[in-house]
Amino acid sequence: MMIKAFGYAAQSATAPLATFSFERREPGPCDVQIEILYCGVCHSDLHTARNEWKNTVYPVVPGHEIVGRVTRVGGEVKAFKAGDLAGVGCMVDSCGACPDCQEGLEQYCPTFALTYNSPDPHTGQMTYGGYSNRIIVDQRFVLRVPETLDLASVAPLLCAGITTYSPLRQWNVSKGDTVGVVGLGGLGHMAVKFAHAFGAHVVLFTTSPGKTADARRLGADEVVVSKNPDEMKPHTNRFDFILNTVAAPHNLDAYLQLLKRDGTMCLVGAPQDPHPALEVFNLIFKRRRLAGSLIGGIRETQEMLDFCAERDIVSDIELIPIQKINEAYERMLRSDVKYRFVIDMASLGQEAASA
Numbered sequence: 001m002m003i004k005a006f007g008y009a010a011q012s013a014t015a016p017l018a019t020f021s022f023e024r025r026e027p028g029p030c031d032v033q034i035e036i037l038y039c040g041v042c043h044s045d046l047h048t049a050r051n052e053w054k055n056t057v058y059p060v061v062p063g064h065e066i067v068g069r070v071t072r073v074g075g076e077v078k079a080f081k082a083g084d085l086a087g088v089g090c091m092v093d094s095c096g097a098c099p100d101c102q103e104g105l106e107q108y109c110p111t112f113a114l115t116y117n118s119p120d121p122h123t124g125q126m127t128y129g130g131y132s133n134r135i136i137v138d139q140r141f142v143l144r145v146p147e148t149l150d151l152a153s154v155a156p157l158l159c160a161g162i163t164t165y166s167p168l169r170q171w172n173v174s175k176g177d178t179v180g181v182v183g184l185g186g187l188g189h190m191a192v193k194f195a196h197a198f199g200a201h202v203v204l205f206t207t208s209p210g211k212t213a214d215a216r217r218l219g220a221d222e223v224v225v226s227k228n229p230d231e232m233k234p235h236t237n238r239f240d241f242i243l244n245t246v247a248a249p250h251n252l253d254a255y256l257q258l259l260k261r262d263g264t265m266c267l268v269g270a271p272q273d274p275h276p277a278l279e280v281f282n283l284i285f286k287r288r289r290l291a292g293s294l295i296g297g298i299r300e301t302q303e304m305l306d307f308c309a310e311r312d313i314v315s316d317i318e319l320i321p322i323q324k325i326n327e328a329y330e331r332m333l334r335s336d337v338k339y340r341f342v343i344d345m346a347s348l349g350q351e352a353a354s355a
């Protein structure tokens with residue numbers, strides 16, 4: 001028997017998202033069934049809905065920043081019970097046996113399943129994400145959500161939070177470091193908050209001069225408008241670490257030059273087209289490094305959520321009804337988001353009832 005579900009899907013790369021009825025698997029012994037309360041809107045949702053990464057299988061139900069209530073658990077689930085809060089991020093399965101899984105780095109497992117647009121190892125159909133009323137997920141991929149934080153503002157931690165927390169931890173960002181964050185969107189504003197919380201001196205690079213005051217409120221010590229070369233130049237050879245969250249191709253050399261000797265720039269932004277070719281001497285002469293990072297493992301995601309509870313850190317959000325999702329995508333493309341859209345899934349209620 002399958003479970004009826006309802007949400008919003010894109011039926012093609014050019015179609016706006018619209019209502020969609022589908023089925024999810026009956027919970028197995030290790031599964032947790034969750035009624036979704038809130039789902040954040042990640043730029044990856046937009047890349048996927050519009051097939052910008054050339055791998056979308058339609059219909060696609062995006063959404064991987066999920067917070068909800070457990071309604072049912074399988075017989076072997078010990079850590080969750082009906083009524084608990086639960087979170088689900090970008091992954092819903094992995095092999096559990098490979099070296100990456102063994103190290104708690106499930107995001108690098110060669111056969112992991114993403115929350116949407118992945119073949120579901122349980123059913124063979126594609127996975128459907130959080131722009132929907134309910135989801136069934138293996139307990140290994142369900143996170144404990146702190147009761148003390150605002151739930152809608154917690155949702156973006158499940159992707160934007162962990163995707164920035166993980167590289168900042170990997171490169172040991174701490175007091176005494178000078179850290180750059182490129183782009184003040186969903187990921188960027190969490191990077192600013194975390195780098196500040198870890199004690200670093202934080203410099204935000206933005207294409208939007210109007211975000212300066214917000215950046216400072218969020219924890220940036222300095223703000224640089226990156227479109228202006230005169231503003232960039234004084235920062236040459238200054239940074240221990242730069243986290244680049246930009247969702248469009250751009251000139252990486254402009255930022256590599258800002259790293260100290262042995263400094264690293266880590267890319268987390270995932271544009272559809274390659275960045276322009278870079279000047280190798282910008283790496284060679286100061287032994288600089290260019291790196292990448294994919295979300296974060298489940299153990300680290302829980303650590304991040306617990307850290308946020310302890311330090312009272314959440315995302316700055318704009319709560320929207322799901323009927324506004326297409327408008328939200330257009331605003332995200334214009335960098336007009338402060339600083340994450342989150343869907344209030346209660347707005348799905350009427351439509352779901354009549355489906």
Ligand code: NAP
Nearest residue numbers: 043044183184185186187206207208247248269270294295
């Ligand atoms: P977002 O909210 O749209 O933020 C991106 C920000 O980049 C914008 O707000 C803007 O900030 C800046 N920007 C946009 N276009 C630019 C341009 N042409 N040149 C320079 N800056 C530009 O997106 P997001 O949800 O944070 O996601 C960012 C990227 O990370 C996406 O590509 C997404 O797919 C990817 N992602 C990767 C992972 C991972 O695991 N690696 C996880 C999640 C998301 P300013 O206005 O401040 O310039």
Ligand code: ZN
Nearest residue numbers: 042044159160
């Ligand atoms: Zn995401």
